[in-house]
Amino acid sequence: MTITQTIPAAFLVDPQSLIEDGTMFIGGKWVPAASGETFEVLNPATQEVLGRVPRGGRADVDAAVAAATAAFAGWRETHPSVRGRLLNKWADLCDEHVRELERLENQEIGRPSFAPNPAATNIRYIAGLADKIQGTSLPTADLDQLALTLRDPFGAIAIIVPWNGPGWAAPKRIVGPLIAGNTVVLKPASEAPLTVLYLAKLAEEAGIPAGVINVVTGSGRDVGEPLVLHPDIKRVSFTGSTKTGTRIAELAASHQIPAILELGGKSANVVYADADLDLAIPHLVRGILDNSGQACVAGSRLLVERSIEQDVIERLKTAFAKVTVGPWYEEPTMGPVINEAQGETVLGYIKAGVEEGATLAYGGSRLTGGKYDLGCYIEPTIFTDVRAGMRIEQEEIFGPVLSVIAFDSEDEAVRIANGTRYGLNSAVFTQDVGKAVRFARRSEAGLVSVNTTMGMGAVGIPAGGFKSSGYGRIASSDSPLEWTQTKAVVFGKTA
Ligand code: NDP
Numbered sequence: 001m002t003i004t005q006t007i008p009a010a011f012l013v014d015p016q017s018l019i020e021d022g023t024m025f026i027g028g029k030w031v032p033a034a035s036g037e038t039f040e041v042l043n044p045a046t047q048e049v050l051g052r053v054p055r056g057g058r059a060d061v062d063a064a065v066a067a068a069t070a071a072f073a074g075w076r077e078t079h080p081s082v083r084g085r086l087l088n089k090w091a092d093l094c095d096e097h098v099r100e101l102e103r104l105e106n107q108e109i110g111r112p113s114f115a116p117n118p119a120a121t122n123i124r125y126i127a128g129l130a131d132k133i134q135g136t137s138l139p140t141a142d143l144d145q146l147a148l149t150l151r152d153p154f155g156a157i158a159i160i161v162p163w164n165g166p167g168w169a170a171p172k173r174i175v176g177p178l179i180a181g182n183t184v185v186l187k188p189a190s191e192a193p194l195t196v197l198y199l200a201k202l203a204e205e206a207g208i209p210a211g212v213i214n215v216v217t218g219s220g221r222d223v224g225e226p227l228v229l230h231p232d233i234k235r236v237s238f239t240g241s242t243k244t245g246t247r248i249a250e251l252a253a254s255h256q257i258p259a260i261l262e263l264g265g266k267s268a269n270v271v272y273a274d275a276d277l278d279l280a281i282p283h284l285v286r287g288i289l290d291n292s293g294q295a296c297v298a299g300s301r302l303l304v305e306r307s308i309e310q311d312v313i314e315r316l317k318t319a320f321a322k323v324t325v326g327p328w329y330e331e332p333t334m335g336p337v338i339n340e341a342q343g344e345t346v347l348g349y350i351k352a353g354v355e356e357g358a359t360l361a362y363g364g365s366r367l368t369g370g371k372y373d374l375g376c377y378i379e380p381t382i383f384t385d386v387r388a389g390m391r392i393e394q395e396e397i398f399g400p401v402l403s404v405i406a407f408d409s410e411d412e413a414v415r416i417a418n419g420t421r422y423g424l425n426s427a428v429f430t431q432d433v434g435k436a437v438r439f440a441r442r443s444e445a446g447l448v449s450v451n452t453t454m455g456m457g458a459v460g461i462p463a464g465g466f467k468s469s470g471y472g473r474i475a476s477s478d479s480p481l482e483w484t485q486t487k488a489v490v491f492g493k494t495a
Contacts, residue, residue, distance in 0.1 A: 007046075011329035013103035015041075015051040018198050024054045024217045025200040027067030028210020033218070034059035041194055044110035044336045045327035045375045053193050056218030061185070061226045064214040068156035068183040069232050071211025076153050076181040078209075083179060084130025090206035091123035094171070097202060101195060105167040106328040108192045110335040110375060113328070114290050118459075119171045119199070122475060125460050126175040133180055133480050138488070146491040151484035153181030154234035158227045160220075160248070161196065162240045163189035163338060164294045164398075170196045172463070172475045173237050174213065180483040185214045185233070187224050189240075191338055193217045220244065228252055228259070235483065236260070239296075242396075242421075242468050260472030260482060262296070262464055264396040265424030268417035269299040269453060270407075270439060273308045275429035277315060279451060284402075285319045287427070287453040289380055292334045293400035294342070296469075297425040297447070297454045300397060301386075303413050306406040313361060313384055313404060320362050320380045327371060336375030337399055343376030346399030350381060353392040358383040358403070388416045396422070410435065418444040423466030427453045446473070 015021075022038045023030035032038070033054035041050045054060070075083070094101060098117050106113060135149035157177040161169045166188055174184055188196035193215075200215045216223050228236050228251040236259035238248045245261040252259040269287055271280055287299030304312045324332035337343050343366065350364050363379030366372075378400055386393050386403040393403050407413040417426055417439075427449040428439040440448045446465045447455050455461045462476030473479050 007329045011103065011106065013100050013107070015104060015107075015194050018100055018104065019051070019194065019201060022052050022054060024056060024060070025197065025204070025213070025215040026060065026064045027070075027214065028204065033057065034063070039190065041108055041192070043107045044338050047374055050107055051194055053197070053217040056216040056223045058222070058226045060216050060218070061223055061230060064185045064216045065156055065227070065230045065232050067211040068185050068214050071209060072153075072155050072183045074209060075183055075212050078181075080130040080133065080179075080181075083181070084127045086206055086208050087123055087127035087130070087175060087179060090203050090208060091120040091127060093202040093206050094120040094123065094199070101167050101198065104195045104198055105165075105192070108194050109163060109165070109291075109338060111291050111328060112332055112335055114286075118168055121459055122172045123175050126179050126475070126480060129477060129480055130179050133484065135486070140490075142493055144493050148489055150487045150489060151180070151481065152487050153484055155182060156233055157182045157184045157235045157237065157483065158230070158233045159184050159186045159237045160224050160227070160240065161186070161188055163191035164291060164296075166192045167195040167199065169239055170199055173239065176474055176479045177235070177237070177483040178212065180480045182235075182483050183212045183214075185216060185227060187216055187218070187227055190217070190219055224248075225251060229255065231255060233257065237472075237474065238262070242470075245470060260464070260474065261470035262472075262474070263424075263468060263470040264422060265296045265298065265465065265469050266301060266394065266396055266420045266422040267297055267299050267425040267427075267445065268301045268303050269427040270303045270413050270417055270429065271305065271308070271312060272413075272428070272430040272432065272435055273305040274431045276431060276451070277308070277312065280429040281312075281315050281319050283427070283429070283453040284316065285323070288402045289323060289334050289400050292337050292378070293346075294337060294398050295454075298398075299425070299427060299453055300402060301393060301417075302402055302404045303407050303416055304404060305413075306408050309404070309406045313382070316382060316402070316404075317362050320382060323380050325367060325377050325379070327375070334380065334400060336377045340376055342398065343378060346378055346397055346401060349392055349395070349397045349399070349401060353383045353386070353390065353401075353403070356390045356392070357385070358387075358390060358392060359385040361404075363400075388419055394420050410438065414439065414442045418442070421468040424469035425449075425454060
């Protein structure tokens with residue numbers, strides 16, 4: 001179907017003006033796949049073809065790992081402060097080209113901009129640690145002996161990222177391994193590889209040496225699996241679904257390397273009766289509707305104290321009625337979901353919620369007609385009367401669907417909040433410091449926010465989850481150490 005649309009130039013960037021069509025980045029060169037095959041990247045809001053990227057396979061993985069392994073010797077010997085300077089230069093270029101980065105991501109995942117692009121800030125935060133990755137001195141039996149530890153990098157690291165925020169996710173995951181002296185081979189998701197390729201282009205312009213960052217495009221099966229299994233890959237950083245993460249961990253274990261896993265979530269936002277609702281409601285709305293709910297940290301469960309349940313539901317309905325849905329260039333609150341398959345998953349969960357006896361209090365349908373027929377747009381949706389244990393309360397939906405659950409006591413709130421297999425993120429809204437502290441201490445989540453959501457405004461959060469949301473932490477000041485191995489060195493007595 002064709003619908004005539006006029007997209008203001010300010011909202012567009014031509015991907016081909018940024019990255020040569022049909023190429024990926026291996027060993028400092030922009031190359032096609034060994035097979036010569038490509039696949040299309042679509043704009044989910046218009047179905048327009050944004051570009052073609054190489055359909056990589058095992059031969060391309062081999063070439064990228066060989067390039068990363070060859071570059072490792074020079075990169076690990078590069079003075080840490082020089083590594084830091086190069087990464088800071090990369091951050092500067094991300095700032096300079098923030099419009100291009102933002103527009104590329106708007107177009108390839110169909111989302112409107114909803115917050116300042118964090119790429120440069122996240123790179124700088126870790127780049128500043130370049131010359132602070134250090135070992136310790138150890139006690140010795142004699143004073144003329146010396147014992148200490150060194151932190152050695154591993155070598156070539158595999159990094160696999162999902163489609164839902166490539167420009168936000170990739171720099172955060174690359175910079176820790178790099179600053180510690182490792183090199184990386186990155187596999188972006190097939191739905192959204194362009195922003196990642198452009199980030200590699202900016203890294204190249206910054207003067208980061210050839211082979212230090214490599215990007216291989218292609219599917220999880222054809223690129224992701226051979227990459228994780230490659231004998232010269234020394235560590236894996238995976239972000240994506242819990243199902244795929246489990247597979248990655250098995251593959252990594254088959255050649256005795258660990259994987260840092262950042263997986264799914266089913267995050268609870270807890271609202272006590274004493275909360276400032278004028279403050280809380282906008283956070284609750286953003287928590288579930290930013291990126292159309294396609295966020296690992298989405299606050300998809302709202303736990304509300306029973307005495308204010310109806311008030312909160314009415315306020316939420318009023319707030320949802322003001323939400324605009326449309327293509328990114330209209331600057332709406334929410335764009336489409338990434339594709340038809342994701343849309344079917346979300347609509348399937350909405351059907352399941354109704355069948356399980358929850359009340360569909362707002363939305364619940366796919367939007368159709370005009371611009372909506374060009375993408376998969378789903379109304380912002382609220383379920384009330386949700387009980388702990390229902391599928392919509394337990395499983396990650398990855399769409400704009402909020403489940404409201406009432407509770408009667410602090411203990412019950414904590415029990416329900418902690419009552420899923422996931423443990424990525426949580427939030428509590430209250431004016432009682434004691435309640436906030438108790439919740440923060442008892443929450444089984446890698447990130448707890450108090451009177452805000454998703455850790456908004458903080459830099460250097462150690463990102464990662466409890467339970468089936470994964471293990472390992474990235475992006476914090478001690479996370480570069482995850483990308484080093486400790487070596488003890490003991491000097492014998494000199495005389
Ligand atoms: P997937 O797990 O389907 O895919 C993630 C990445 O893994 C993609 O690059 C994909 O490639 C690749 N992949 C898929 N199968 C394999 C395989 N067998 N071997 C190696 N790589 C593979 O997740 P989605 O892309 O659907 O992303 C959504 C998920 O990511 C949600 O569960 C969300 O919660 C989670 N997520 C977690 C975050 C966190 O920090 N905890 C942050 C953001 C998202 P391809 O698609 O090209 O086949």
